[in-house]
Amino acid sequence: MRALSIASTGMQAQQTNVETIANNLANMNTTGFKEQRAEFQDLLYENVQTPGAQTSDQGTYAPNGIQLGAGVKMAAIYRITTQGDLQSTGNPYDVAVQGPGYFRIQQPDGTDAYTRAGNFSLSPQGQIVTQDGMLVQPGITIPQNTISVTINAQGQVNATVAGNTTPQTVGQLELDRFPNEAGLNAVGGNLFLETPASGNAQAGVPGSPGYGTIQQGFLETSNVNSVDEITALITAQRAYEMNSKVVTAADQMMQQITQMAGA
């Protein structure tokens, strides 16, 4: 009985769906997190009778074929890269990107990673680093005895040092964008890696065409919408339940056969 295996593909798919929703909800307060969505596709069909098969020599044909489906499969879990809300923090090293673009981060092994989470801090050497201590590229060092740091919309970092009234430019933040940002490989820790699907990173100055602007003292919240997620969760749970009913029904039908044979 095929219905059993079909229903099990349905249950597996809904389970992954619930897992994706759970991950979205768990990351509701993660800075720069982008919600994910599971996408499904139907499985291959067995052609018992091809649609449009001829039923006579006079050219009549069957309006409907007999194509038996085999269930459902996961097609993708994709990220929806819409802008998250900006939340004021007042911390001078918190920067949010408004519009497209990722900060480039140097990982401990020297390779580049990309992030939307702009909750940066200073290292003991005065460099701007992420919460995990990775260097923000291009490297910016804040001089000692700095009283205040301002980062403008174009990503220019200005520091006012004690005893000096005019701020001096100490660095320039850059943003990277990708032909297909949904194709980036999420590696956890709010970091993404470049992949063949995402295309090559193109660095640029914030505020130039195609790049977002920088907002100092703000963080980008996750773009997870709790109402959407809860509705999706209910739908997924019901779909799971219905597939389990199919399993029960198919099981009962098979049970009757075995009882009949035993009579």
Added chain:
Amino acid sequence: MDNSLLVSLSQQLAASRAMDVIANNLANASTPGYKREDARFEQYLERVAPSSLERGPQTLSFVEDAGIARDTAQGAVTHTGATYDFAINGNGYFALQTPQGVRYTRDGHFSLNADGQIVNSSGYALLGQNGPVTITPDDLDVQVGPDGSISSTVNGIGTQVDQLRLVDFADDHALMKEGSNLYSTTQAENAATGATIQQGALEASNVQPVVEISNMIQVMRAYQATTALSQSQQQLAGQAIQRLGTMPN
């Protein structure tokens, strides 16, 4: 007597196939653009020789598969907010370039690949009027209008990129399902009229759980009834053998 068992068998086979179709509908309840299907059956008459007590030709009626009909009703349009999610309102299909040739789909989830082409989850390029649609990194604020026209802003100036190739067919029930939400056909494409595109949304499947579950119960009960019939036939046969087989003293 054997005939009634065979008639029951034909019904049981039909019921289990109907069950498979319902299972596939429910498994695809969350598949975007999926269209629910209904198993259709027909009567198959067989002439049998009348017994000595009957007059005229007698017929036996079996059940057999007639087809699986696709219900092409519109699915609900659900908001996703993704730039490259498109829902079709009305009759029409997206055209995709696949290695096997052009294929059609109602599943409107697309993204960009590394070359900037709009592709589906399998990486097949979405076709516009001028072939695969390519979005360059300079195309900002990509908008898709109700008629499928794709426009963007390049250096602050609005430009038309392409228009989606929305197609329709004389008989869309005859489209072959290929899995992965794709259809293939040998029919000629017509430009879809009366189909509108909604950006940032997906067409959900048109599977209605209540309908499927009640159909499922119906199929299961029919199956039970037939099984009971076969069982009583078996008992009847058993009794006949016992009674008739008893040697008179």
